[in-house]
Amino acid sequence: MTALTKPxxxxxxxxxxxxxxxxxxxFPVIDWFDEHAxxxxxxxxxxxxxxxxxxxxxxxxxxxxRVLPVYEQWLARWPRPADLAAEAPGEAVRAWxxxxxxxxxxxxxGAAAAIxxxxxxxxxxxxxxxxxxxxxxxxxxxxxxxxAYGQRHAVLDTNVRRVFARAVTGVQYPPNxxxxxxxxxxxxxxxxxxxxxxxxxxxxxxLGALVCTAKNESCHRCPIAxxxxxxxxxxxxxxxxxRRGQTYAGTDRQVRGRLLAVLRETHGPVPQAALDRVWxxxxxxxxxxxxxxxxxxxxxxPGGLYRLPLT
Ligand code: SF4
Numbered sequence: 001m002t003a004l005t006k007p008x009x010x011x012x013x014x015x016x017x018x019x020x021x022x023x024x025x026x027f028p029v030i031d032w033f034d035e036h037a038x039x040x041x042x043x044x045x046x047x048x049x050x051x052x053x054x055x056x057x058x059x060x061x062x063x064x065x066r067v068l069p070v071y072e073q074w075l076a077r078w079p080r081p082a083d084l085a086a087e088a089p090g091e092a093v094r095a096w097x098x099x100x101x102x103x104x105x106x107x108x109x110g111a112a113a114a115i116x117x118x119x120x121x122x123x124x125x126x127x128x129x130x131x132x133x134x135x136x137x138x139x140x141x142x143x144x145x146x147x148a149y150g151q152r153h154a155v156l157d158t159n160v161r162r163v164f165a166r167a168v169t170g171v172q173y174p175p176n177x178x179x180x181x182x183x184x185x186x187x188x189x190x191x192x193x194x195x196x197x198x199x200x201x202x203x204x205x206x207l208g209a210l211v212c213t214a215k216n217e218s219c220h221r222c223p224i225a226x227x228x229x230x231x232x233x234x235x236x237x238x239x240x241x242x243r244r245g246q247t248y249a250g251t252d253r254q255v256r257g258r259l260l261a262v263l264r265e266t267h268g269p270v271p272q273a274a275l276d277r278v279w280x281x282x283x284x285x286x287x288x289x290x291x292x293x294x295x296x297x298x299x300x301x302p303g304g305l306y307r308l309p310l311t
Pocket of ligand 1: 163166167211212213217218219222223224225226228229230231
């Protein structure tokens, strides 16, 4: 039995239904997805579970248009986890390019090594086994199990959280960090049927990415506008804590990015003097370099030389 409820012609829920809380949302969002989903390489069958996993690592903090070229090169070079595991972790950092937050490259390399050792090179389908891999958290385990293996899991990314906050909770933005209440809501909204739940996960995420965006939401194109709690309440302004900004210029992140760019573009050790040229302020520069070393992204060598990690 499924929890699906056909909506009324005006998009509202069938008042006679006795179904799961999100039942009236499922059909319109999934139907919309069937018509409007972007054709992205990790959604094609040939991507396989490894392609889905790579894409999830890359997409966590980077927009689709920047991920696409790096994803294609990555999968062409390392079509299976064992191919990546056989390379030095520094090669993963190099290939990560300018996606940002490069610790993700190291984590993906670590996950590939564990998949090769523990699972014969195949990305496991079991949620608990996925979660046990290094570098894989609740979100990625659920996303891979759902998108690659069609399982029933609540997949709560920023886009989904925003859609649920607006459509169901009736507020403009979700909390800064995912709460237990959001997880409970996401589980309560899951369709009972496994295949439908997997479609719902992908569809609600796409709705947040394309229609219910952080700024300038397009309610006139939204398949659940007639039942959206925030819209029906005349869109009350956000009254929670200030939302986290994404400043980059002048931050240690920017300095780290510049230092790593020099190391990525040089095959072999780099002298300190070459790194010193990327940022004038010496204290911040030293802090950024120390941070990269502490994170395992850069390996210091005798004689004031640095390189991407070999082990
Ligand atoms: S109606 Fe507008 S605010 Fe509500 S879910 Fe749709 S796009 Fe988002």
